Amino acid sequence: MKETGYLPLVTDFAKTLPFYVATIGTSTEKTIWRPKGIGDHQLLFTVEGSGHGIVEGKECMFKKGDIFYLPPNHPHDYSPALPAWKTAWMTFSGTAVKDVVPNKGGVYRGGEKMKEWFDALCVLPKNETWQEISSVLLYRFLLRLRVSSFSEGGTSVNEAAKKLSGAVAFMEENSSRPLTLGEIAKAALVSEGQLCRLFRLAYSMRPMEFLHMLRIRRAKQMLSEKRHVPVGTVGKLSGFDSPAYFGYLFRKHEGMTPGEYRRLY
Structure with missing residues (x-):
């Protein structure tokens, strides 16, 4: 060389x-x-x-x-x-x-x-x-x-994401209903502690933060595609029990309220 x-x-x-x-x-x-x-x-x-x-x-x-x-x-x-x-x-x-x-x-x-x-x-x-x-x-x-x-601990980002594929699919299919950390860990065939470590490595966030992002994405689709559905109902159908919490998280992620997003898109 x-x-x-x-x-x-x-x-x-x-x-x-x-x-x-x-x-x-x-x-x-x-x-x-x-x-x-x-x-x-x-x-x-x-x-x-x-x-x-x-x-x-x-x-x-x-x-x-x-x-x-x-x-x-x-x-x-x-x-x-x-x-x-x-x-x-x-x-x-x-x-x-x-x-x-x-x-x-x-x-x-x-x-x-x-x-x-x-x-x-x-x-x-x-x-x-x-x-x-x-x-x-x-x-x-x-x-x-x-x-x-x-x-981290011998696991790369790619490997962590592959190990979480079952959990991510489960979360996407069930994001509109209440989910527990235990249910998500079971879908990934790992312990709750391992689940949190893998999510931090693969996505730099906790499992529930990832779930919130899936729900916000679902809400954005409904806000633009189903304009006749009230904003509060969109939040509930997306998996948020509390309209106030839905509004808080939506503004945190998107920098605007759900209503403002609907008017723009």
Whole structure:
């Protein structure tokens, strides 16, 4: 693997972007010790060989295909376990990065496609448009990692969503009637605690918040398609027993009352 490196010019404009690349390259790793970390987010992808280091106070191995993520200013050290530990690496930042990366450092599996996505960034023309185009590609890159590789307790976003497919179908079919957390957990074949963890991982919300969104969506359809049905009845048919609570949640999600929504749509 030919070693490469690129240090783009990070302008004040670049720092206003949701995502921007600070450094990017490939290398044969040596022993690194950074007691205070670095100021940007960091990703290393093992292309060949293996390495080992300390992540969150635990000793870890970095095998081929593994993704090593570190947040900013995070103490770390790592070394090659074999003579040739070859990596593709990137440091990055941006105003929206924290919304798509894990809260803490870790080693994540399933990064086989990372090199392909990484190469798409590396081959961009190094001109005045690089920072803008790379921002778009970096967002796609991180979003793919979030969905397929970044995980909590060994479960990725994709895996969590698949495990919840039965629960989501059950909620969609029964959203117009009262539902308990136990009923939803039973549909997913998991405990109530596991259900909440999976919803947080897959959708960044609690199960009942997800149910509220389904009910609001149902109400929006009825408000625009069945204009003769009174607003209060729409709320009840959508699964809300209280007209006041229906109005409160609708305004919270849509920024307007059900009546205002009906007049607009």
